[in-house]
Amino acid sequence: MNALDWIVLLGTIIGIAAYGTWRTRHTDNLNTYLKGNHSTKWGTIGLSVMATQASTITYLSLPGQAYENGIAFIQNYFGLPLALILVCAVFLPIYRKLGVYTAYEYLGQRFDTKTRLLGAGLFLLQRGIQAGVTIYAPAIILSTAFGWRLDLTIIFTGLVAIVYTVTGGSAAVNLTQKWQMAVIWAGMLTAFVILLLKLPANATHIAGAMGKLHAVDFTPDPQLRYTFWSGLLGGFFLSLSYFGTDQSQVQRYIGGAALREGRLGLMFNALFKIPMQFFIVMLGALLFVFYQFQPDTPLVFNQSAWQRQVQGPAGAEFRALEEQHAVLHAAKQEKIRAWVAAQSGGDITAEAAARTELAAAQKASDTLRKQARDTLYAAAPEAKKTRDSDYVFITFILTQLPHGVVGLLVAVMFASALSSKAGELNALGTTSTIDLWRAFRPLAAHDEARNVRNAKWFTAFWGLFAVGFALYVSFAENLIEALNIIASVFYPPLLGVFLVAFFFKKVGGTAVFWAALATQLLLLGLFFYGKDTVAYLWLNPIGCAACIGFALLFQALSPARPPATT
């Protein structure tokens, strides 16, 4: 990065944060601090919902995942539009009608205090952990790629988010997310256009021939991680939990000028989320094609860790692997050209034979890459904290984009980290204030200034907690999946409780409370002892159904049946 990149990066990130802080510095009304401005329109709400959901992991890791495994991950989002329709039709009108600040406040009104505390507790537990992951994920990749200090990168990102979120609350989060999304889209589109200009004319056909464009798989196998069915059913329940019961999302659409604004903001996401994710995974698939034709395609994309080994005492072993890679890479290029020639010649038999040879060349290349990664991890175990594919897009940014655009793309990574982080901190602070502090101090509910002050303290606390968690906890799994896996283990009981609240009026608080706890134990058991037989997305429908089933059973066994209040 040169001076121009730094100007673009710091100007964009600090400029947006400073603008948000300055514009909302006088926010001292509780409603505005927790729900945002009354005049917020659907466009701002829609962008805010999108910005909260899409963290840096979406923009940094997802292209790498598509580079490695193709675009099948897109199926993960198939349940999202349907879930958003249900949230619009059922969840949102009830939240607005009751005028609640948090989703868990509703549980208190519908059931009892212990169920409200359970809901808030489950949210704080899993979102608190995720807040640490979302701050750690970009920091580890960017610090490795740029040679920055990991701790300083985490602290910088965390502090910037804390400053404007504490100052302006939800109003600041909405305002900054709008501009951060503008930076993200500008940067991603620029990178995409530059990539397209560098690709051969038949790049999409090559990606397809090399197995990267299997977008939809209708195989009904529960062990397969991404299929149409797991995406539709598992994704539906995961999205319903996230958008309907997770305060970080509920807070984004619960405010606004009218019910209509929240609904249209959610419908905006229902329409554009899948196309947006398709654009990101296609970026990864096309990066794969791009690197097939580069003479210096790295064997391992985490070049920082790799080069340290090449120049270290065991360098000969690593250089030997690089030499094998150069031979295989050149041979694969020949196979690709042969396939392109056969395909354009129209000879089906020759095309099939060339495709088989190409697949064999790709398999040999994949095997060598795996061997290289294993060798690297054995020599430098700290490199295992991230997947090598996480470095694919950042390598492209650093080596192929002009100065200025590099700064813009790094700004994209920070903007996405800040936007999701701010939404999370805002929700964690709000839930701590409304569902914990106020639940135990009901007499303080009318002291608005004290409520705002406490919300600010809680927001700052969770920000520092996330920074501390990111500084001291190591993550070994793939980061984007880690987020979804945590959500799939902790969300289903919460969603089950809300579905019982909405649709099973005869079930009372005690039955649903114990049902949620029993479901949580079941899911933890399934996750730790049954993960080889059930892909994690299926935990969502299983957990949700189990919670409803347990609640109905416990209610039937219960001697007292309290009538529903809402």
Place this chain on the structure above:
Amino acid sequence: MTKKENNDDSPGVPGFRTWRGVYLFVFGCFLLVVLALTLFARLYA
């Protein structure tokens, strides 16, 4: 909330008189997207 909100208020979107119409439109778009992705995968696989 200063005024009571009606769950069945008009969405105020040109071409749609009810929220049910908006939901059906979004659902229809979703089906089209899945169809397009399936055809895309078949075309290039």
